[in-house]
Amino acid sequence: MPQRSDQRTRDSFADDLTETLQDDAETAEQETHSSFVQRAKHRAGSIFSPKIFLVALGLLGVGMFAGNAFIPLPVLDNLAGLLGVFAGAFALGLAVERSTVLESAAAGAVAAGLTALLGNLALTAFGDAGVPLAVFGAGTGLLAGALGAYFGGDLRNGLTADV
Template sequence: MAERSDQRTRERSSVDSEDLEELLDSGLDDGAGVASSRDEPTREDGAGSSSGLRDRLRSIVGRSVSRPLGSVRSRLGHLFSVRTFGTALVASIVAAIGFGFVIPFVDTLGALAGIFAVGLGFGLVGERRQYLEIGLAGAATAALGALTEFLVVALAGRGDLVVLFGVGSGLLAALIGHYVGRDLRDGLTRDV
């Protein structure tokens, strides 16, 4: 009886590692009928099994982590383009400054017109929808413009509302411009 209780204690302490190894074996198994570790005689030295277990665990963890990250990267590649965002941001800043000089008295409306024009241009030229990139670029440009125009108010601690208004108006101008540009492109390229 004493031998049986020792065996039960040893089984309970090694259940976690055996279950993990069995899980790893079943995860790597192609269905060819690999015997589980409970069917194999247990080794007392354990030197060879720990490195094999570690390698299998790394393999399974590596595959389970790389699959979701790979799909997230591919989805993000389709949803958001850093290159398009950077180009739209630079173009929005340049257009906002340029249109602000053209319309001298109401430079805020000139900046929004510049952001709208960039959204319109990207909608006319782009083959795919780029609402996220254009919207973020317009929002960032308008927030930067609002912050620089009302710098004293921002430094006084009341700039959050000004920046929020800038973000909203820039986002709206860019999205409407992109929508109008895509609609115009669709109307120009459609067969009558």
């Protein structure tokens, strides 16, 4: 007896169910992948913020320049710049509600490393002492930026805590 087109056999129902389950599994896999990517982006953004890094780089660069330009330490030029990096990172840590230690450390390393590299351009271009000097400058800038942001955030937390 011929079947009507609106009636289903067991095989066609099973095939439709299998296709539906496969589609649901693919959709769930895509949602899991997209939610994993979103969670990873959110975590990375909560650990290291590129926007705050750029602000820190500008602020610490200005601090490095101001320290070298206005603090009269003729023998220790880089120390005056590191005081400027520390002050800039301290101000950033005091102003921003979340921890900015990682961003300030990276920005301090870039600012101090570039200043040491460009300040001793002749050693960098013609001698072997330029690269270790830049690495030392980046290391001290990293330390000054991290300490400044830490102490600024610590002061902010102390000022805003309930007594």
